[in-house]
Amino acid sequence: xxxxxxxxxxxxxxxxxxxxxxxxxxxxxxxxxxxxxxxxxxxxxxxxxxxxxxxxxxxxxxxxxxxxxxxxxxxxxxxxxxxxxxxxxxxx
Numbered sequence: 001x002x003x004x005x006x007x008x009x010x011x012x013x014x015x016x017x018x019x020x021x022x023x024x025x026x027x028x029x030x031x032x033x034x035x036x037x038x039x040x041x042x043x044x045x046x047x048x049x050x051x052x053x054x055x056x057x058x059x060x061x062x063x064x065x066x067x068x069x070x071x072x073x074x075x076x077x078x079x080x081x082x083x084x085x086x087x088x089x090x091x092x
Contacts, residue, residue: 014029014030015027015028015029015030016028016089018039018081018082018085018089019039019074019078019081019082019085021074021078023043023044024041024042024043024070024071024074025041025042025043026039026040026041026074026075026078026082027039027040027041027042028040028085028086028089028090032090033090036051036052036053037051037052037053037083037086038050038051038052038058039052039075039082039086041071041075043063043067045062046060046061046062046063046067047060047061047062047063048060048061048063048068048071050071050072050075052075052079052082052083052086053083055072055075055076055079056072057071057072
C-alpha cells in the first residue's frame, strides 16, 4: 500500500518536499513562482514536472510510461493538498 507523508512547507527551504508516496518525492523549486502551478517529481535519477490545473505531464526525464501513469494518478489523488501547498509556499 502506498504511504503518503505531507511535510510542512517552510520558506527558507529552496526545494521543499510536499509529498512522499513510496519511492516518489514531490517538491517545488523556490524559483517556480512565475510559472503555472506545478510539482516536480523524482525517483532515483528520474525527474518529471506535472502541471496541477489541469493535471497533466509537462516534461519527463527518464521515467518509464508505467511510472508516469502512476505519477499522474498520485497527483490527481493528492491534487487539493498539492494546490494548497503551492498557495502556502508561494503566498506573498
